[in-house]
Amino acid sequence: MLTASRPYSDATVIDPASAATPRQALQTDSKTGATATPSPAPAIRRRLAALLYESVLLFGVVFLAGLAFSLVLQQRNGLTHHDLMSVWIAVVAGVYFVGFWHHGGQTLPMKTWRLRVVGTNGTPPSFARATVRYLAAWLWFLPPLALHPLFDLSIPHTLLLAAVWFTLWTASARIAQGRQFPHDRIAGTRIVAVPRQPAQNQGSNP
Numbered sequence: 001m002l003t004a005s006r007p008y009s010d011a012t013v014i015d016p017a018s019a020a021t022p023r024q025a026l027q028t029d030s031k032t033g034a035t036a037t038p039s040p041a042p043a044i045r046r047r048l049a050a051l052l053y054e055s056v057l058l059f060g061v062v063f064l065a066g067l068a069f070s071l072v073l074q075q076r077n078g079l080t081h082h083d084l085m086s087v088w089i090a091v092v093a094g095v096y097f098v099g100f101w102h103h104g105g106q107t108l109p110m111k112t113w114r115l116r117v118v119g120t121n122g123t124p125p126s127f128a129r130a131t132v133r134y135l136a137a138w139l140w141f142l143p144p145l146a147l148h149p150l151f152d153l154s155i156p157h158t159l160l161l162a163a164v165w166f167t168l169w170t171a172s173a174r175i176a177q178g179r180q181f182p183h184d185r186i187a188g189t190r191i192v193a194v195p196r197q198p199a200q201n202q203g204s205n206p
Contacts (some may be wrong), residue, residue: 041179042193044170046113053109058093065092094134101130106194114194117184125189136183140169 041047069075069085100107105116105124117133119125125133144162147153153161173181180190 041173041191042115044173044179047115047181047191048170050109050113050115053112054107057107057109058096061093061096062089065089094131097134097137098127098130101125101133102127114196116192116194117189118192120188122192125187129187129189133183133187133189136186139183140166 066085066089069081069088073081075081075085097107100110101117102124105118110116117125117130119129124130141162144158144165147161148155148158169182173179176182176185178185178190184190
């Protein structure tokens with residue numbers, strides 16, 4: 001009786017998850033958003049494609065925010081309350097991004113490209129981390145634009161400088177640990193790939 005029960009107890013203590021299949025493990029991770037071990041970052045071109053999609057969607061968000069601002073303050077032209085409007089649009093964009101990152105870790109473009117932003121523990125980032133990530137993300141384009149009035153640069157020179165800065169910012173992920181962009185390293189977040197959901201259970205329940 002002792003020799004028959006001992007292997008059962010040892011197996012239970014040493015490997016409690018031995019009965020779980022890799023597919024079951026993937027399903028658990030996709031529901032919780034947590035990863036047991038740090039997974040490699042998705043391809044840079046995949047993240048850039050999501051960023052391009054995000055820019056298109058953000059244009060609509062900014063347009064609606066600007067329209068609401070103009071209607072409330074009865075803005076006659078673009079120069080009236082220009083600085084206040086810029087602050088308002090930045091706040092609206094911040095609410096959009098921080099809200100989605102903190103609650104689920106994904107915006108609509110990130111869901112389309114199966115990407116998720118997570119914190120150090122593999123779950124959606126805290127409100128503070130998501131806010132820091134949003135503020136750090138302005139470094140994608142803010143430095144070259146700030147040099148435009150500072151050095152009285154022409155628009156073509158500013159656009160060229162912005163393109164160079166964008167390229168360097170993107171290329172830095174190739175040599176960084178974890179292959180994350182600088183704003184993620186600043187905020188203590190990372191982008192992970194979301195596995196495809198298996199379709200085997202679809203239609204199983206009438």
